[in-house]
Amino acid sequence: MEKNSKIIIVFSVFSIIILLGVLGASLYSLSDNIRMDIYLDGENATVKLLAIPFGKDMESMENEIITYSIKEMNNVNSDISSLKFGIMEIARKYGFNDINLHISSQFGEDKLPMRVIVDGISMFPTLLDGEEVIIEKTQNIQVGDIVVAKDPEYKLLIKRVAYISGDKVFLSSDNNDTITIFENGTYYNMIAVEKWTDMSNIVGVARVWSSMN
Numbered sequence: 065m066e067k068n069s070k071i072i073i074v075f076s077v078f079s080i081i082i083l084l085g086v087l088g089a090s091l092y093s094l095s096d097n098i099r100m101d102i103y104l105d106g107e108n109a110t111v112k113l114l115a116i117p118f119g120k121d122m123e124s125m126e127n128e129i130i131t132y133s134i135k136e137m138n139n140v141n142s143d144i145s146s147l148k149f150g151i152m153e154i155a156r157k158y159g160f161n162d163i164n165l166h167i168s169s170q171f172g173e174d175k176l177p178m179r180v181i182v183d184g185i186s187m188f189p190t191l192l193d194g195e196e197v198i199i200e201k202t203q204n205i206q207v208g209d210i211v212v213a214k215d216p217e218y219k220l221l222i223k224r225v226a227y228i229s230g231d232k233v234f235l236s237s238d239n240n241d242t243i244t245i246f247e248n249g250t251y252y253n254m255i256a257v258e259k260w261t262d263m264s265n266i267v268g269v270a271r272v273w274s275s276m277n
Contacts, residue, residue, distance in 0.1 A: 098155060099164040102133060106169070106177035106198040106272075109133040115160065125158040137178060140214055140267050143201055144176045169200075171271060176201040178268060180212055182222060186237040186256035191222065191273060199268035205233070210270040213261050221257065222270065231263040 098115035109130045113122060129151055136142040136150060148165055155163050169177045182195045190210065191197065199212050209225045213235060223235035237256035 096160060097162040097164075098160040100129070100151065100155065100166065102129070102151070102165070102167045104133060104137050104167065104169045104177055106137065106179040107134075109137070120159055122158075125154065128154050137176065140178075140212075140220065142176070144174050147176060170198075171200045176268075177271075178212075180220065180222065186239050187222060187224070188239040190224075190238045191270075195273055197222065197270050198272040200271050201268040203263055203266045205266060205269055211235070212267040212270065214265045214267060215259075215261065218257065220267070221261075223258075226258075228263075232260050233263055233266060234258070234260050 098113060100114075101112040103110040111126050111129050111133070113126060115122070132150055132154060133147065136147045144167065148167060151167075152163050152165060155165075167174060167176075169175050171177060178199050178201055180197050180199060182191045182193055182197060185193050187210070197210075197212075205211055205225055205228070207225050207228060211223065211225055211233075213221050213223065213233070215221045221235060224238060225233055226236035227234040236258045240256055240258075
């Protein structure tokens, strides 16, 4: 009877060890999966993670994703594809390989916003000097849109699309008045910048600004 009891105890311990091993293997396998929901508004990033944090530093990963997302959101050369690639690389670094990533903004799923500040009065009265504008990063534009474009001389321009000819875009100003300014002891006449640019220079379309009707 005592011998049978020892056998039962040994068998029970062995079964528990096997069960724990199976459970650990299952948790390890499931911990490879993660769902990431990221919301961007042009200034901030909100991250929601759904995963089994088995041996994972979730807090550090979340902070790294937030920092990266905000930086890339305001990078004129980034787009939704490059942003997703970078976020998935971060997740892989933390041990996740089965990644379900969703990015959204006030403009919808896979729509990347960016915040810009108007400098000057060439778009007056539509846009005011110092006004904050949220653009949607896209090159899907049409005549009449207000767009932000990269420019070798001015870095960034915010202008209205006047014409589109193939891959060329003519950018115009809403305010074409000659402006006289006093700088370094001298008066200067300034005329609003209007010019052709390549479609590849278009960063995005203005969607939200405070002086909208």
